[in-house]
Amino acid sequence: xxxxxxxxxxxxxxxxxxxxxxxxxxxxxxxxxxxxxxxxxxxxxxxxxxxxxxxxxxxxxxxxxxxxxxxxxxxxxxxxxxxxxxxxxxxxxxxxxxxxxxxxxxxxxxxxxxxxxxxxxxxxxxxxxxxxxxxxxxxxxxxxxxxxxxxxxxxxxxxxxxxxxxxxxxxxxxxxxxxxxxxxxxxxxxxxxxxxxxxxxxxx
Numbered sequence: 001x002x003x004x005x006x007x008x009x010x011x012x013x014x015x016x017x018x019x020x021x022x023x024x025x026x027x028x029x030x031x032x033x034x035x036x037x038x039x040x041x042x043x044x045x046x047x048x049x050x051x052x053x054x055x056x057x058x059x060x061x062x063x064x065x066x067x068x069x070x071x072x073x074x075x076x077x078x079x080x081x082x083x084x085x086x087x088x089x090x091x092x093x094x095x096x097x098x099x100x101x102x103x104x105x106x107x108x109x110x111x112x113x114x115x116x117x118x119x120x121x122x123x124x125x126x127x128x129x130x131x132x133x134x135x136x137x138x139x140x141x142x143x144x145x146x147x148x149x150x151x152x153x154x155x156x157x158x159x160x161x162x163x164x165x166x167x168x169x170x171x172x173x174x175x176x177x178x179x180x181x182x183x184x185x186x187x188x189x190x191x192x193x194x195x196x197x198x199x200x201x202x203x204x
Contacts, residue, residue: 003038003066003094003102006075009058009087012045019059022084026063029074035067036099038106052086066097 006026010019023040030037043060052058063075072090079088 001036001066001068001097001099002092003064003097004072004090005093006063006065006072006088006090008061008063008079008085009048009052010061010084011053011086012055012057012059014059014084018084019061022082023061025078026075029078030063030065030067030071033067033071033074035065035071036102038064038066038102039109040064055086058086064093066099066102 008022008026010022023042027037027040029035041062041064043062045057045059048056048058065071076088076090079085
């Protein structure tokens with residue numbers, strides 16, 4: 001018995017049910033012709049390197065299986081006459097296989113995949129619930145807004161303005177005093193003029 005892998009590119013416009021019918025038919029052929037299906041690898045829709053039957057994209061599926069050449073011929077005949085398959089190709093992986101060893105590897109791979117799936121689901125549940133619990137402490141941060149008393153520092157601005165006003169008031173009297181001090185000087189000059197002896201009119 002040999003190990004093969006067959007790639008098939010299906011029409012991307014097919015519905016999921018139509019694709020499942022093709023995949024199911026291939027799996028039935030492998031079982032009916034005493035083959036062993038290792039696994040079916042669904043690659044999904046991808047862009048083609050070049051157009052095939054006027055299609056720029058295709059839906060890829062890979063079948064990894066063990067069997068003999070008549071099984072490969074029957075699978076390829078099915079793809080050849082089915083319009084749902086755009087292109088197919090079969091590759092020989094191993095000319096002589098140990099079927100029991102492959103079955104053990106398959107079981108281990110299935111177990112590993114199940115564990116990874118469970119862990120991924122658990123992480124997903126934790127991610128969904130964690131943000132809700134963490135959101136509460138963020139709300140507690142609101143008291144920081146109580147730092148509003150800092151806004152009370154505004155009176156400092158009032159103090160400054162008061163001081164400025166006071167300084168203005170203080171300077172104004174100084175200017176008045178200066179003017180007042182200057183005024184007597186002119187009076188003194190007037191008084192000095194008054195003290196000048198007047199000429200006797202009779203003398204004039």
